[in-house]
Amino acid sequence: MNIPTLPDLTNPALAARLQHKLDHKTKPLASLGRLEALALQLGLILDTDTPQLTAPQLLVCAGDHGLAARGVSAYPSDVTWQMVQNFLSGGAAVSVLARQHGLALSVVDCGVRHDFAAQPGLLLHKVAPGTADSSAGLAMTAAQCHQAIANGVEIVNNLPGNAVLLGEMGIGNTSAASLILSGLADLPISTCTGAGTGLDAAGVARKVQVLQQVRQQHATVFANAPRQPLALLAAVGGFEIATLVGAILQAAAQRRVVVVDGFITTAAVLVAHALQPLVLQRCVFAHQSGEPGHALMLAHLSQNQAQALRPLLDLGLRLGEGSGAALAWPLLQSACAILAQMASFESAGVAAAL
Amino acid sequence: MNIPTLPDLTNPALAARLQHKLDHKTKPLASLGRLEALALQLGLILDTDTPQLTAPQLLVCAGDHGLAARGVSAYPSDVTWQMVQNFLSGGAAVSVLARQHGLALSVVDCGVRHDFAAQPGLLLHKVAPGTADSSAGLAMTAAQCHQAIANGVEIVNNLPGNAVLLGEMGIGNTSAASLILSGLADLPISTCTGAGTGLDAAGVARKVQVLQQVRQQHATVFANAPRQPLALLAAVGGFEIATLVGAILQAAAQRRVVVVDGFITTAAVLVAHALQPLVLQRCVFAHQSGEPGHALMLAHLSQNQAQALRPLLDLGLRLGEGSGAALAWPLLQSACAILAQMASFESAGVAAAL
Numbered sequence A, B: 001m002n003i004p005t006l007p008d009l010t011n012p013a014l015a016a017r018l019q020h021k022l023d024h025k026t027k028p029l030a031s032l033g034r035l036e037a038l039a040l041q042l043g044l045i046l047d048t049d050t051p052q053l054t055a056p057q058l059l060v061c062a063g064d065h066g067l068a069a070r071g072v073s074a075y076p077s078d079v080t081w082q083m084v085q086n087f088l089s090g091g092a093a094v095s096v097l098a099r100q101h102g103l104a105l106s107v108v109d110c111g112v113r114h115d116f117a118a119q120p121g122l123l124l125h126k127v128a129p130g131t132a133d134s135s136a137g138l139a140m141t142a143a144q145c146h147q148a149i150a151n152g153v154e155i156v157n158n159l160p161g162n163a164v165l166l167g168e169m170g171i172g173n174t175s176a177a178s179l180i181l182s183g184l185a186d187l188p189i190s191t192c193t194g195a196g197t198g199l200d201a202a203g204v205a206r207k208v209q210v211l212q213q214v215r216q217q218h219a220t221v222f223a224n225a226p227r228q229p230l231a232l233l234a235a236v237g238g239f240e241i242a243t244l245v246g247a248i249l250q251a252a253a254q255r256r257v258v259v260v261d262g263f264i265t266t267a268a269v270l271v272a273h274a275l276q277p278l279v280l281q282r283c284v285f286a287h288q289s290g291e292p293g294h295a296l297m298l299a300h301l302s303q304n305q306a307q308a309l310r311p312l313l314d315l316g317l318r319l320g321e322g323s324g325a326a327l328a329w330p331l332l333q334s335a336c337a338i339l340a341q342m343a344s345f346e347s348a349g350v351a352a353a354l
Helices: A012-023 A034-046 A066-070 A078-089 A093-101 A142-157 A173-184 A201-217 A219-223 A229-236 A239-253 A263-275 A277-282 A293-302 A323-341 B012-023 B034-046 B066-070 B078-089 B093-101 B142-157 B173-184 B201-217 B219-223 B229-236 B239-253 B263-275 B277-282 B293-302 B323-341
Strands: A057-063 A104-111 A122-124 A163-169 A257-260 A283-285 B057-063 B104-111 B122-124 B163-169 B257-260 B283-285
Touching: A012 A034, A012 A323, A034 A257, A034 A277, A034 A283, A034 A323, A057 A078, A057 A093, A057 A142, A057 A239, A066 A201, A078 A093, A078 A104, A078 A163, A093 A104, A093 A323, A093 B323, A104 A142, A104 A239, A142 A229, A142 A239, A163 A239, A163 A263, A163 A323, A173 A201, A173 A219, A173 A229, A173 A239, A173 A263, A173 A293, A201 A219, A219 A229, A229 A239, A229 A263, A239 A257, A239 A263, A239 A277, A257 A263, A257 A277, A257 A323, A263 A277, A263 A293, A277 A283, A323 B093, A323 B323, B012 B034, B012 B323, B034 B257, B034 B277, B034 B283, B034 B323, B057 B078, B057 B093, B057 B142, B057 B239, B066 B201, B078 B093, B078 B104, B078 B163, B093 B104, B093 B323, B104 B142, B104 B239, B142 B229, B142 B239, B163 B239, B163 B263, B163 B323, B173 B201, B173 B219, B173 B229, B173 B239, B173 B263, B173 B293, B201 B219, B219 B229, B229 B239, B229 B263, B239 B257, B239 B263, B239 B277, B257 B263, B257 B277, B257 B323, B263 B277, B263 B293, B277 B283
Parallel strands: A057 A104, A057 A163, A104 A122, A163 A257, A257 A283, B057 B104, B057 B163, B104 B122, B163 B257, B257 B283
Antiparallel strands: none
16 A cells, blocks of 8 residues: 655744734734644645635445444444435535535535445445455455545545645444544543443443454454554454545645544544544644544644644544534634734734833 | 523433434444434424424624722733734634534624624623722622623523523633632632633733632622522622523523533633523533633532533633534534434344343
């Protein structure tokens, strides 16, 4: 697999120019808090002191999981394709929020266990109709994993604009995300696993047991995961997460802003980061998921960062789909608007601090 | 002063209808987190299971403070009127954000130490050119305080729409807000006082000293504050806070949604709440201010509430103006859109949980 190397976006001169601009706007120093840090980041990604977000693309990657047959989710696998139809019909949360904010919504069949008719908004990149059961063997072959990543690269390459918002759908995919976290951050399964779409305590306990079986089944893969993240990804799935990995790497290579949704999308960032740590420079984390493993993912990614990564929103969302990314989107637009449109003390004739 | 009594918006039948609607949308139960609680609140305020926000009005109340002469702020008093001009010229943060979100922006001269020419977007309701120095006597007479409240009532009564977003401008007004918190929550000045627009540690220490003098000057007023909140308001000011109190009471009486900005606007809610506790049913707290007293205000208001009040955003903002209210606004629109536009499991043909 040929992973493109990412340029380092560190640019002290541009950062200083952006900071100077922010510091001379008509407001007390740093009084717009994390919105100012966001403006700085967007400027560095887009390589300008007047970042403008164009043609934002919300990409929802969908896939099914063989492990779902082991009872790790509160919902049946059929909900994956039914929700894909719901996304396309405009009735899902992400459809409503994308419409509200003028985000172009594309749904990708990365590996759903259903044959979709061609329809507007649906991108067909099915590697297989669902992954295999990772508790019995590899969820994906190495070739399937590479194909899904290549699909993500191609999809983003064909999208317009300079920002992608990433979400997902896949019954069983919190299990895959928990396994990826466990492998890449070397944490016990029990601390990485949560209720997903709404398991009760007994359901979570069963889920933990099944995921521990998966980890035992692939003990060597888990032991080597930080050095061989794609082997881990192939072992646990899923197709939508692998497609997201490709999408993240391609978007990062093209200096697009990557708006990361919740737990499962961040799992894809974990894999992309293990391949190319500099992807983090391009990632804006939209919200703190209610799924407890998400905070552990962000703590893992924050290692070696100057500041701990902190998502923009914290509303207890646990839906996925890209719904949190869409909800955070206006904050990115605000950060750009502040830089572009606010007056300086000088231009507005306002006195500076005493 | 004739304070209108507020009806109690508790409505178990409507609440149950709203909750049923939310629970049958195509998403796992409660997976939209606090956005669902917000949707429920907006439905109860607007008395419908399909709340729609119309003609939102952002009202920025401005006034000057005699206490500013005591060196409690990092900025000179002239910045108040200069920023009012900046709001109206479109160059301030709140101007930019109001434009982004289609919010009608009105700026109120509640008592600025400057003579403004009449101009579009400016409402002239000046009680006096700045309050008196509260460390030497009353900031406002009782009559001035009542006049400012009556102005707020009249202003909101003349505004269209069913939602008001409230912000403020006034050099020295974090001091007044800290004093109101200290009086109404019976907390020591030192825990209520912060850096405001950017004092250093020595500056904060001086500010604390001055505010302690104010508290001593009005010792009886502070002792009686919970029972006589308007006497406290008159003692410490300011005109913009009193006008906001009237705006909040009137908006609440008319069942408008009240979007509360940060520290100073919440101080006005504290006074309104001391007069009419049910105002809280109508208040949406937009963001957690970086000013430390704000969390104490919310804790005070959360007493006797079923759940602790928690603002929507936590971005370290400390600007005022209504900037945080404007940033949170799209979340209110999302909450309404979810209720109005999302499909149900039944209508979308999606299987329910196992």
